[in-house]
Amino acid sequence: MISFSQVRKSYRGGHEVLRDLSFDVGDGELVFITGRSGAGKSTLLKLIAAIERPTGGTVLVNGQNIGSMRRPAIPYLRRNLGLIFQDQKLLYDRSVLDNVMLPLAFTGHLHKDALRRAHAALDKVGLLAREKANPITLSGGEQQRLCIARAVVNRPGILLADEPTASLDSASAAEVVEMFRAFNQVGVTVLIATHDEALVERLHPRVLELKQGRLVQ
Amino acid sequence: MNAWLRQHRQTFMLTLVRMAGNPFATVLNVMVIGVALALPLGGYLLLQNLGSVTKQVTGNPQVSVFLTPNAAKADIAALETRLKLISGIRTVRFISREQALEGLKRSENMADVVAALQSNPLPDAFVLETASDAARLERLEAELRALPKIAHVQIDSAWVKKLQSLLALGRTAVAILAILLAFGLVAVTFNTIRLQILTQKEEIEVSKLIGATDAFIRRPFFYLGLTQGALGGLAALAIDYACMRILNLSLLELSRLYGSDYRLGFFGLPDCLALLAFAGMLGWLGAYMSVSRHLSAIEPR
Numbered sequence: 385m386i387s388f389s390q391v392r393k394s395y396r397g398g399h400e401v402l403r404d405l406s407f408d409v410g411d412g413e414l415v416f417i418t419g420r421s422g423a424g425k426s427t428l429l430k431l432i433a434a435i436e437r438p439t440g441g442t443v444l445v446n447g448q449n450i451g452s453m454r455r456p457a458i459p460y461l462r463r464n465l466g467l468i469f470q471d472q473k474l475l476y477d478r479s480v481l482d483n484v485m486l487p488l489a490f491t492g493h494l495h496k497d498a499l500r501r502a503h504a505a506l507d508k509v510g511l512l513a514r515e516k517a518n519p520i521t522l523s524g525g526e527q528q529r530l531c532i533a534r535a536v537v538n539r540p541g542i543l544l545a546d547e548p549t550a551s552l553d554s555a556s557a558a559e560v561v562e563m564f565r566a567f568n569q570v571g572v573t574v575l576i577a578t579h580d581e582a583l584v585e586r587l588h589p590r591v592l593e594l595k596q597g598r599l600v601q
Numbered sequence: 602m603n604a605w606l607r608q609h610r611q612t613f614m615l616t617l618v619r620m621a622g623n624p625f626a627t628v629l630n631v632m633v634i635g636v637a638l639a640l641p642l643g644g645y646l647l648l649q650n651l652g653s654v655t656k657q658v659t660g661n662p663q664v665s666v667f668l669t670p671n672a673a674k675a676d677i678a679a680l681e682t683r684l685k686l687i688s689g690i691r692t693v694r695f696i697s698r699e700q701a702l703e704g705l706k707r708s709e710n711m712a713d714v715v716a717a718l719q720s721n722p723l724p725d726a727f728v729l730e731t732a733s734d735a736a737r738l739e740r741l742e743a744e745l746r747a748l749p750k751i752a753h754v755q756i757d758s759a760w761v762k763k764l765q766s767l768l769a770l771g772r773t774a775v776a777i778l779a780i781l782l783a784f785g786l787v788a789v790t791f792n793t794i795r796l797q798i799l800t801q802k803e804e805i806e807v808s809k810l811i812g813a814t815d816a817f818i819r820r821p822f823f824y825l826g827l828t829q830g831a832l833g834g835l836a837a838l839a840i841d842y843a844c845m846r847i848l849n850l851s852l853l854e855l856s857r858l859y860g861s862d863y864r865l866g867f868f869g870l871p872d873c874l875a876l877l878a879f880a881g882m883l884g885w886l887g888a889y890m891s892v893s894r895h896l897s898a899i900e901p902r
């Protein structure tokens with residue numbers, strides 16, 4: 385499903401973020417990517433989502449080569465990915481429900497069907513009662529759950545989460561992690577970038593540890 | 602196909618909702634476009650009306666052929682026969698010098714002048730009704746001058762030719778103004794869309810992240826440009842219609858003094874629809890240029 389082979393990524397000025405990275409993630413795996421700040425965790429996720437392109441090596445996602453992928457094909461790749469960010473990237477000029485409906489707007493769903501799916505996603509994350517609220521009125525944990533609902537509403541095969549618990553208290557973080565585990569248990573491949581070691585110890589997942597852009601474990 | 606149409610319908614409705622949600626900016630933009638379009642459109646309307654007037658006047662151009670004083674009855678009869686044979690002349694009407702004098706006597710303020718005359722100074726004349734255009738009239742005039750017993754040939758619609766030249770000049774001026782203001786309309790839309798893109802930067806970034814295609818993201822901006830342009834065209838038509846109604850109030854008074862009920866006419870439905878389509882297309886063009894220039898700069902990070 386996801387395959388990295390001798391992947392390098394450097395930015396302008398020659399700063400190399402990832403170096404000779406090789407690993408595979410199979411269908412339905414739960415993988416944690418750990419490492420200190422600046423180790424390259426976010427860049428790794430961005431390569432999978434084609435937000436960044438590798439400088440060298442090969443990144444394959446669902447058989448598609450990210451390095452040679454043409455620009456018009458990228459949206460279709462992303463529709464099979466659920467992206468969750470530390471800063472949530474929610475739209476605060478619309479309701480909770482409209483935020484979740486957004487990914488369904490460009491996949492051609494009938495309004496009735498889209499509404500049903502959005503309600504189901506909100507129900508899964510426990511926010512159905514807040515569907516009409518503005519996201520700004522939600523707590524940090526609720527906003528992260530809303531972000532998860534938006535990520536899963538299109539029923540993606542892969543979930544990518546970048547520091548999803550970084551700004552949450554321990555109770556909210558535990559809730560969010562349980563959600564990821566639940567999605568993983570129904571076959572969704574989940575990759576979580578985190579530096580929260582307690583989280584890793586609690587779940588005992590497969591861990592890819594990065595140090596200065598290299599895989600150490 | 603259904604999904605594609607549904608997305609277009611939803612996008613168009615969303616555009617209308619967004620425009621209605623920001624009524625002050627929408628009205629202001631539409632009015633700027635409307636006024637810019639109303640100027641050349643009003644000029645074109647006036648020229649069109651003047652053009653139709655001159656067409657009516659020159660519908661059957663008349664030529665007056667004045668004979669020499671020594672033209673005998675036999676000469677006149679022979680000349681009438683020759684005139685009838687010339688192509689381009691529809692009717693030939695003879696007006697004797699006596700008939701002409703009688704006509705003059707019937708004219709207001711001329712009776713006293715005519716009574717004071719000791720002899721009839723007027724010549725015999727033919728009034729010809731032609732079916733010729735301006736270029737052919739010149740050739741006809743030369744042909745008539747070459748005939749015997751003809752003292753003077755006068756084309757009664759010569760002044761119309763000058764007016765038509767002036768109208769052609771006016772049309773060119775209006776066309777130049779229209780082109781300049783069309784650029785203005787494109788520029789206004791370009792800027793409106795640029796601001797809209799900046800306002801929605803976050804939404805565009807998120808949409809790209811979660812799988813929206815460029816076409817999907819561009820679509821609302823195209824509809825905004827198109828709708829704004831078409832509404833601007835509608836405003837231009839409304840402005841010019843109101844101006845025409847106001848002008849007609851004064852024009853009708855003036856026309857009545859000349860025993861006429863002439864008034865300015867407005868564009869027909871096909872012309873109005875063509876203008877709306879043209880304005881909408883200019884709006885779309887402005888949006889296209891703006892989106893092409895600014896949207897690619899917004900990429901998720």
